[in-house]
Amino acid sequence: MKPLNDRRKTLFCLGAALIVLFLFPAVAAAYVNLQYPSSAGVGKPFAIRLTSPEVLEEVSVEWQGRTVPLEISQWNGKYIALGLFGSSVAKTKPGIHTMNLRLKTPGGTTERSVSIRLRSIKYKEDHLTLPEKMVTPPAEVLAKIALDRKATSKALATQTLSRKWGLPLQRPVNGIVTSPYGRRRILNGKPRNPHGGIDYRAAVGTPVAAALPGRVLLTGDHYYAGKSVYVDSGGGVISHYFHLNSISVKEGDPIATGQKIGESGMTGRATGPHLHFGLSLSGQMVDPEPLYSLTIAELLDQGVFLRIETKGGE
Numbered sequence: 001m002k003p004l005n006d007r008r009k010t011l012f013c014l015g016a017a018l019i020v021l022f023l024f025p026a027v028a029a030a031y032v033n034l035q036y037p038s039s040a041g042v043g044k045p046f047a048i049r050l051t052s053p054e055v056l057e058e059v060s061v062e063w064q065g066r067t068v069p070l071e072i073s074q075w076n077g078k079y080i081a082l083g084l085f086g087s088s089v090a091k092t093k094p095g096i097h098t099m100n101l102r103l104k105t106p107g108g109t110t111e112r113s114v115s116i117r118l119r120s121i122k123y124k125e126d127h128l129t130l131p132e133k134m135v136t137p138p139a140e141v142l143a144k145i146a147l148d149r150k151a152t153s154k155a156l157a158t159q160t161l162s163r164k165w166g167l168p169l170q171r172p173v174n175g176i177v178t179s180p181y182g183r184r185r186i187l188n189g190k191p192r193n194p195h196g197g198i199d200y201r202a203a204v205g206t207p208v209a210a211a212l213p214g215r216v217l218l219t220g221d222h223y224y225a226g227k228s229v230y231v232d233s234g235g236g237v238i239s240h241y242f243h244l245n246s247i248s249v250k251e252g253d254p255i256a257t258g259q260k261i262g263e264s265g266m267t268g269r270a271t272g273p274h275l276h277f278g279l280s281l282s283g284q285m286v287d288p289e290p291l292y293s294l295t296i297a298e299l300l301d302q303g304v305f306l307r308i309e310t311k312g313g314e
């Protein structure tokens with residue numbers, strides 16, 4: 001009696017194990033691989049990539065208070081979403097920051113948060129003396145400044161899904177860097193916001209090349225930035241070129257990397273002829289410098305992998 005009972009139990013257990021083994025791999029197959037940095041310097045750009053063997057319908061990323069949808073492409077039978085992010089030295093404090101991901105698959109919506117530690121970076125200080133009227137704008141230009149800001153804020157809030165950016169970026173001019181990203185300016189003894197872009201020495205009339213492809217979002221003649229061009233490269237990536245002497249593109253124009261967008265000058269608030277180049281990633285002004293030499297793969301290599309189980313599966 002007893003041995004038979006034990007054999008039955010064993011057979012039952014084996015059967016159950018086989019059923020679980022047969023079902024479980026199909027359920028566990030629904031996952032997405034995330035590559036992201038566990039830490040990054042304040043002001044430095046970084047990349048994330050989501051790779052899924054299963055259908056990925058929508059990806060959105062919440063970072064530094066803004067939610068950005070990422071374009072999904074298919075490559076080698078996999079679904080891939082790439083994002084370029086960063087933090088602004090003017091607005092971000094070092095420490096642990098959270099990135100929230102929302103993934104839509106045929107099985108449902110999966111939400112996942114990851115922590116990214118933003119490390120403090122020591123940026124230099126610049127003491128400048130400018131004519132007082134340039135430091136404190138006269139009352140009659142305040143309305144003009146407010147209008148400029150409205151137009152530029154709207155441009156920087158633009159989100160287009162189609163990813164046109166690629167890496168490495170092309171240098172817009174060949175001149176030396178006269179003021180790097182992050183340098184804090186003390187104007188006439190008063191501390192100002194840290195420098196949000198890179199200044200290159202460039203004689204008036206030097207051709208300015210597009211650092212990355214996209215579409216012209218805004219051109220203007222602003223009080224501080226002078227003649228300026230904003231280019232949207234999709235996925236929240238927007239670049240801008242300030243103090244131009246002339247602009248050779250118009251709003252809506254498609255832009256190829258290296259294409260001439262204008263000539264450098266010293267329009268707006270500039271102490272001498274130079275080009276100011278800025279890069280905004282989902283509203284965060286970051287340091288473009290690392291992106292002149294790194295490919296997307298090299299930038300991603302700075303990160304770690306995380307397997308995210310998604311809902312459902314077949």
Ligand SMILES: [Zn+2]
Pocket residue numbers: 179195197198199275276277
């Ligand atoms: Zn500048």
